[in-house]
Amino acid sequence: MNGIFHLRRRPAAALATLLFAALAGAGGAALADAPAAVPAALAAADCAGTPVGFASVNALGHNGTTGGAGGPVVTVTTAAALKDYAGRPGPYVIQVSGRIQLGGMITVVANKSILGVGTTAEITGGGLQLGSTTRPGNNVIIRNIRFTNASDDSISVTNKAHHVWIDHNDLSDGYDGLLDIKRESDFVTVSWNRFHNHSKSALLGHSDNYTADIGKLRVTYHHNYFDGTDQRHPRVRFAEPVHVFNNYYRANALYGVASTENAGVLVEGNYFQDVAHPIYVGYDKSGPGRVVERNNIYVNSGTPQTAGTVVEPGTYYSYTVDDPATVPATVTAGAGVGKIGC
Known part of the structure; x- marks a missing residue:
């Protein structure tokens, strides 16, 4: 099925720092701090730079998500340089080196890989912010970056952006959402990220009145670590299918997943620990959505709400669900920055 594969991560010793496949695809040379040896299967999965889930789907003129592969490789250390290259036409592989202080949102346009060194x-x-109303943010990869203290969203996928892969980042202490996906965006994968020290983690769908999102917002969330965040893991409006699998939920004060406004969400193979409300059908003033849950583990957690049927994500892409009992160890070892094994 489109040559998509999913390989299970191994515990932390095998998950050393990095060289990205997108760099190899763009002709970049290996970084000096690449690990001496990584198990072959893990290296193949990470170094191929291939997402699992909706970002892999052949649709809307894109056969998967390749980011800036084939374009120049540049290294940025300042906000001005990041803004410049992120807004240029054509593909670029943009390596972020060190700490960059921003004063607001930077717009990222199509065919970019933004990769932490x-x-x-x-x-x-x-x-x-991926895309504007006049400059689309399609075919974008963001990997291995720590996002802190954002004045608005840390990452905003918006304005019909499609084929986006958000992978192996660490997001915390923002003002609004850590990772919001909205306004008719589509075919997105959110994988192996750590969310912490924040309330509103991952919104999917702009508002109860933004019905243009119907038929869009197809997103896969897998192997993310929702580490003590309060809510929105994700909070979904209108989208179907949304696929939430093999994530680790720990001590989420308000809830885990919320499906609203007739969204269709499949929640499978996740591990909920100390989450009083793991799954809501409807939330706050939003009408109910639909949820199918299967093969999840609930430890010291409440009973999930479910309703209706949901389109199977497997009709779009192939995937493998890890044993949910392994999820806490696998995800804590593999999610976040510095965990890409190549």
Whole structure:
């Protein structure tokens, strides 16, 4: 099925720092801090730069998500340089080195890979917005970056952006959402990220009145670590199908997943620990959605709400669900920055 594969991560010793496949695809050379040896299967999965889930689907003129592969490889250390390259036409592989202080949102346009170098790449004080109303943010990859103290969203996927892969980042302490996907965006994968020290983690769907999102917002969330965040993991409006699998939910104060406004969400193979309300059908003033849950583990957690039927994500792409009992160890070892094994 489109050559998509999913390989299980191994515990932390095998998950050393990095060289990205997107760099190899763009002709970049290996970084000096790449690990000496990584198990072959893990290296193949990470170094191929291939997402699992909706970002892999052949649709809307894109056969998967390749980001800036084939374009120039540049390294940025300042906000001005990041803004410049992120807004240029054509493909670019943009390596973020060190800490970059922003004063607001930077617009990222089509065919970009924004990749943190090593374990210290950080964007703070602002965030990345994928696309504007006149310049689409399609075919974008964001990996291995720490996002802190954003003045608005840390990452906003908006304005019909499609084929986006958000992978192996660390997001915390923002003002609004850590990762919001909205306004008719589509075919997105959110994988192996750590969310922490924040309330509103991952919104999917702009508002109860924004019905243009119907038929869009197809997103896969897998192997993310929702580490003590309060809510929106994700909070979904209108979208179907939304696929939430093999994520680790720990001590989420308000709820885990919320499906509203007739959204269709499949929640499978996740591990909920100390989550009083793991799944809601409807939330706050939003009308009910639909949820199918299967093969999840609930430890010291409440009873999930479910309703209706949901389109199977497997009709779009192939995937493998890890044993949910392994999820806490696998996800804590593999999610976040500096965990890409190549």
